Amino acid sequence: MPKSTSKYTTDDDLELLGELGVDLAPEPSGQRSAKEERIIAGFEEIERFVEEQGRLPQQVEEHDIFERLYAVRLDRLRESAECRAVLEPLDSRRLLAAEANTSLTPEADLDDETLLASLGIDATSENDVTHLTHVRSLRDKSRSRSEIKAAEEIAQRSLCPDFDEFKPIFDQVQRDLEIGTRQTIKYQDNAAVNQGDLFILDGQKVMVVDMGDPFVSDYGRPDCRLRVIYDNATESDLLLRSLQRALNKDKVSRRITTPDFGPLFSHVEAADDLPTGYIYVLRSKSDHPVVAEHRSVIHKIGVTGGDVNQRVANAKKDPTYLLADVEIVATFKLANINRQGLEALLQNFFSSVRLDLELQDRFGIPVKPREWFLVPLEVIEQVIEKIKDGTIEQFRYEPKTASLARS
Template structure:
């Protein structure tokens, strides 16, 4: 273009406003933050999509994990009028409508609901925990609460959960069904917090003349007791007592185990060595970390300088959830650094090896330290070797 062309009437003159209005200068809108109402609607729409795709309502009793999760979620909506009302406008299949009652005795006898009741799919007719005529097998089938001999391993978990409830990380939600009863979940039963520490293998029992598969649980209570009740029995008691489940804030109870993840194990070992240099040391313990079972981890201890070339005994196993176990192990090592074992071992190849995870400290002090770490109190304490206890730092 020549200078003369600049006077042409066809030239476009851009103003500052035109430039600022250009898309290149327009900042993209920030995505809208999801509200609790949005999350609730999304959760229900997943159930609706399942009904549309599969042509049936998801079941909370199936072995298919994805469907079971949706079925439990639907049970939660049905049990909570407030939640049901919030998503009623999305219910195109009538999932939230109560079924019409039978109009005659014949209709009742022909209904599927009666078949389910007689089949006892929900365990309603399970009388394993009710008073019964004493028989030789009764002590094996009826669970009683007993003192938890290794409660010290679980106490830090209860303290941590109370702290997380206090700071809002976790909240109490309504118990919605047996699908929530899995290893690693905390509940409130009759005002007492309890923890499902273990779910046993299926066992075959004859109930009401029919063979049933049941699972024994190891349920530890924060008052220091534990019970080996059946899974169905815990479900019944949770419903009777209007129990609650601990769930991470903002996470639907049906997805609790997706948010509660086992981190690993902090374990404490005692050496069974016959070497006087080791056996004469009172309160000698190894504090370690494992992502597998502790029993698996200590195999071959007899030939490993890490374990002082001797068999070991497991005296504590802290199963941790939502915690970086390796960081907890490191913190424990720092707390007890002044009482670390100073000993050089020789491995199978003749090389010197300095075990770094053995400490001369009483087991009860280790229990206390774990509890303080989980509650956050440890930052204000140090280990006093002379008094063999944790004291307030100056």
Template sequence: MISDDLQSIFDSDDSGLLDAPEKTVKLTSSDRLERSFLEIVSFYREHGRIPRSDTREIAERKLGARLDGILANDEKIAALAHLDEFGLLVVPEPPRSIDELLENDDLDLLDDTSGLLDTSDLPSRAPRSEPDAIAQRVKSADFAAFEPLFKQKHAELAAGVSKLIDFPGEKYVKEGAFFVLAGVMAFVAEVREPAEEGGAKERLRCIFENGTESSMYRRSLATRLYEARRKNEGSYAVINAELDGILDDDQHTGYIYVLKSLSDDPQISSIEDLYKIGFTTGSVEKRIEHAADQPTYLMAPVEVVVWFPPNRGGFPRRLPVR
């Protein structure tokens, strides 16, 4: 019980010096969110527009950035809906078509007074012919000439002489190359010159092991190989097993040949496995043209056993006896 003297002191405190301070109410995250949005509402009430986040006015820019953050969060929009007296949190529906966009251009921002968008006088464009529509696979009339190449390549793969690598790129699509496209082996039998097609694109003659062929563009084949690799459908290049990859920078400089003498001299003909290995930068045919008159060929005609680099399909060529 407070004594009369102490009570008289409290009663005489006209300035409120002895009043106990009120306890501060702790703000919640919801309270802070609402207060921050009400500042945006006050700005709109005062200026008649929403605050911009790209202005140089720091105070307005802060409010604009705050509003952008709220509009990007559905939970915040739902929590502040009861305070949105000006519809600041209503996100407009995007136009469903170009025509609808132009119809809603109330400020004529898209009005073309210069006629730049008028295409009525432009010539009509011819429909583009897609290579895939032109280069359909057809039955190969001379597939019998290529079938041994596929059998040989499969035998090399089984023996480990050749191997499969991931398709390395369009620049490796060359004449004589083997690929596997979606599980089917393909052989580039010919790369035609661009001039024959009347343009810069090179068209291939591509033989498939199922007896069909296609005259697709080089880029079309590369695109299909890339697509098959992306879908894990089987897309590979077939190369020599001793190589780490296709050697694109190698340059063809000549031919290595193996010859067997057809001399009737007993001292020569009695020697088994007697061969001559040589190299020429020209053609092998030209090099051995006069073999019977040259000491290097033992003054006798020769038989060409084999010569490299190989012809299409990976097989060395054989030449008639000279």
């Protein structure tokens, strides 16, 4: 009887795998603790100082208090085995390998109060560092606290590897702004930041696509790590409070609102309703070969403030209607709506499947109707429902499957 295979890895197995260069150590979890986030955030401040100044921070009395704080913090990070384990994979500048400036107790906490105490500065509530008035006198040409903070707000950006997933969203947002279904408001009028929010910062569109677990910073304030995508195909993993500071500093920063159509579909007319209108969906009776072959999925999508039957009464004389009679296959009643903006939104959503067909009008002039699309009626109905519940920006039309897909 053959020997059964053990489900456990033996010492012989480990020895053999070691000779083959196979590492069985478990992959580290991507989840970071609040303490690890604080360690990384403090190290990033030092990295930004080095990038801006071109040198390591120095604990020199003539230098400003923040540079001296960075110098002490860097020494603590170098001498702490726990900190080095967290930071060495991220230390592209090899700051941890540089020669230390001071010798400090590795086990000490890495909060700024302790670091300042190492500099001989009392940072208790009665002597808070934020209230120091003599710091600039140490060096007249040193940077101000606001300048230091501005440097800290600059996050390292990198190319966004999956930008193809986000580009259609940015494109749709731009179209929404152009047709008025989205607006921009001053960021300061609504300073909250949530996942999915869109902003204009330094002239660029910015989208918050992910928010990490919250943690408490060294200053005792709640914070979290973000994944932020920019419309120039870059991304950043800056902190929430860094983004908020940048938005506040930019005097022309804007929040991009979500589409707002008001009471889009009205079943009961109210006394203060604006004149009602209709979304209408038409099917052509044209005998053109292309239309005849795909008649069931070729539809005209439009919005009107008048009677749909009257609008299509002379369809066979109008190139807009493919110079043929049409069948009204669906209508949706509207109230209090920007009809032009809604029509543009619907047609932009299906722009990738716009019917490419050229006809000659009664004067022999070639025309290309722009409001016909190769899309099933049920998908049009689904899109109208998504507009109604305010989730349309989360979807796109997938021509290969003739269905909606998440953006």
